[in-house]
Amino acid sequence: MSEKGFVIWLTGLPGSGKTTISEALRKYFESQGHKVENLDGDEVRRNLSAGAGFSKEERGRHALRVTYVARLLSRNGVVVIVSLISPYRSFRAKAREMIGDFVEVFVSCPLDVCIERDPKGLYKKALAGEITDLTGLQDPYEEPLSPEITLETHCSTVDDCVEQIVSKLKEMDHI
Numbered sequence: 001m002s003e004k005g006f007v008i009w010l011t012g013l014p015g016s017g018k019t020t021i022s023e024a025l026r027k028y029f030e031s032q033g034h035k036v037e038n039l040d041g042d043e044v045r046r047n048l049s050a051g052a053g054f055s056k057e058e059r060g061r062h063a064l065r066v067t068y069v070a071r072l073l074s075r076n077g078v079v080v081i082v083s084l085i086s087p088y089r090s091f092r093a094k095a096r097e098m099i100g101d102f103v104e105v106f107v108s109c110p111l112d113v114c115i116e117r118d119p120k121g122l123y124k125k126a127l128a129g130e131i132t133d134l135t136g137l138q139d140p141y142e143e144p145l146s147p148e149i150t151l152e153t154h155c156s157t158v159d160d161c162v163e164q165i166v167s168k169l170k171e172m173d174h175i
């Protein structure tokens, strides 16, 4: 007998808080005895998507790899936490269709706050012209129209964000 897995898909601008929240969520699920895996966009770009660029087409292929692995894991009872900018609605719609048990979380944060946080120094590089395709600044980000959850990370703590996700998952009968 195995518990049913599902996928929590965090989408948002660079610096909005996806990685931070997914780490905190992982700790929560581990503490509750769940099998859990994180699929972080930056990490996947270091292995499965090594060498992938940032055109719409390459971003799409990258998202499809993440979707595929998330589907394999979740159907084997793993709670999968995806943190991926996934800027296009069509990518996320495809992921939802392929995965089924899919919980879309919009990690919302105003662009100026993301620029101020700049945890990976990407905005600084883009503003200096060293990067030319940064989502939010030079490349489009299509906000989710009807995500299961929207987090406002500029005015909530990380713990509050985790709490909001957990209570929605309970409401949806995932946990």
Ligand code: ADP
Residues within 6 Å of the ligand: 012, 013, 014, 015, 016, 017, 018, 019, 020, 021, 083, 117, 119, 152, 153, 154, 156, 157, 158, 161
């Ligand atoms: P992303 O993965 O979306 O690029 P990161 O998680 O790497 O973003 O960086 C987000 C930054 O914002 C971190 O420095 C984090 O400490 C900070 N932060 C402040 N408030 C929050 C919050 N409520 N949720 C997530 N991150 C937050």
